Amino acid sequence: MSQPASQEPANSPAKISPDDALPAVNPPSAGFLIQLFVIPGIIVLVIVMVWLLFTWLAFMGGDPDSYLKEMRQNKANSWQQAYNLSEVLRQNEEHRRDAGLAASVADFLSDLLDQPLPPATAGRQQSQRDPRGEEIRRRGFLCKTLGEFYVTDAALPVLIRAASTHDQEDDLRVRLAALEAIALLAENTEDRAVVESSALMSLLRESSLNPDHKIRLRAAVALAAVGSDEALDCLQQMLDQPQHVDVHYNVATGLARRGKPACIEMLREMLDPYESRGVAGEPSQDARQFKQTMILLNALKAVRSLAESDPEADLSSLVEPVRQLADWKAARQVRLEAKLTLVVLQPQREAQDR
Numbered sequence: 001m002s003q004p005a006s007q008e009p010a011n012s013p014a015k016i017s018p019d020d021a022l023p024a025v026n027p028p029s030a031g032f033l034i035q036l037f038v039i040p041g042i043i044v045l046v047i048v049m050v051w052l053l054f055t056w057l058a059f060m061g062g063d064p065d066s067y068l069k070e071m072r073q074n075k076a077n078s079w080q081q082a083y084n085l086s087e088v089l090r091q092n093e094e095h096r097r098d099a100g101l102a103a104s105v106a107d108f109l110s111d112l113l114d115q116p117l118p119p120a121t122a123g124r125q126q127s128q129r130d131p132r133g134e135e136i137r138r139r140g141f142l143c144k145t146l147g148e149f150y151v152t153d154a155a156l157p158v159l160i161r162a163a164s165t166h167d168q169e170d171d172l173r174v175r176l177a178a179l180e181a182i183a184l185l186a187e188n189t190e191d192r193a194v195v196e197s198s199a200l201m202s203l204l205r206e207s208s209l210n211p212d213h214k215i216r217l218r219a220a221v222a223l224a225a226v227g228s229d230e231a232l233d234c235l236q237q238m239l240d241q242p243q244h245v246d247v248h249y250n251v252a253t254g255l256a257r258r259g260k261p262a263c264i265e266m267l268r269e270m271l272d273p274y275e276s277r278g279v280a281g282e283p284s285q286d287a288r289q290f291k292q293t294m295i296l297l298n299a300l301k302a303v304r305s306l307a308e309s310d311p312e313a314d315l316s317s318l319v320e321p322v323r324q325l326a327d328w329k330a331a332r333q334v335r336l337e338a339k340l341t342l343v344v345l346q347p348q349r350e351a352q353d354r
Helices: 032-059 066-073 080-089 101-115 132-146 157-160 172-188 196-209 214-227 229-240 245-257 261-270 285-309 317-327 334-344 346-353
Strands: none
Touching: 032 245, 066 080, 066 101, 080 101, 080 132, 101 132, 101 157, 101 346, 132 157, 132 172, 132 245, 132 317, 157 172, 157 196, 196 214, 196 229, 214 245, 229 245, 229 261, 245 261, 245 285, 261 285, 285 317, 285 334, 317 334
């Protein structure tokens, strides 16, 4: 008796096609996209906003007089109070216009400058306090604080004093901080007669000739911030003299900002991504690449500043270097800045194309 042929069930694997074995593919729903992108983005935004709020409250609510009182007691964290004070000034317009507060800070810094720095501690363990280093930091942050003010009468004389001398290598930091503060003060103030005073110009001229390139570099920034005819003449002289490359580049960007075409040749050098002079002293490839990017970005911004400050300047020699950077493959940010700069140079480009 023959056996009936067995029948395979309809859902047997032999009867299922590969397409039937896969789940249906549907486009992502709006809810899925919200869960995937929007909600995490909101969470990150909230975290950032909370952090910014606490930072704002920490400094906007700070009392400058209390910071000064703490510093006058010469406590171990006195340099931290000086930093807090500088941040309060940076974020509070009312305090920056307070002439009485500026006088108090200036008087305190002047008193400190009358006193010798604590001696260096030989054989100090890393875990031990460094009174000399703390005092240098405190004086540096007090200089920065004075630079944040919009009023100059009290701030400028003591900054000139702090920027005039240093005895040892470590307290050079106070002098550099004072020069940086002078540049910031010159940017902030509307009282041009004060920042163009003979005392300040004498300091900046002397600093522009200092053997230490770190001092000359900051003098160049301050001269550009002052922006008087005498200051710009001094910058022009610095451009024509043998200089450390960082000084030359800062002089060029300062002159560009003030609409002086004498900087064009130096800007051409800065716009060359294969120019090695600016990065020769960097210790690693990463450091050289980072600095090269910064040089290119600063040069592009300087070209735009020059074009805007002196619309009649002949910048045709800069068009091609900028155009090449717009197509450069190494740094996206540089390409974007170059394209923005080409828009500003459009009249020069059209003249070249004709």
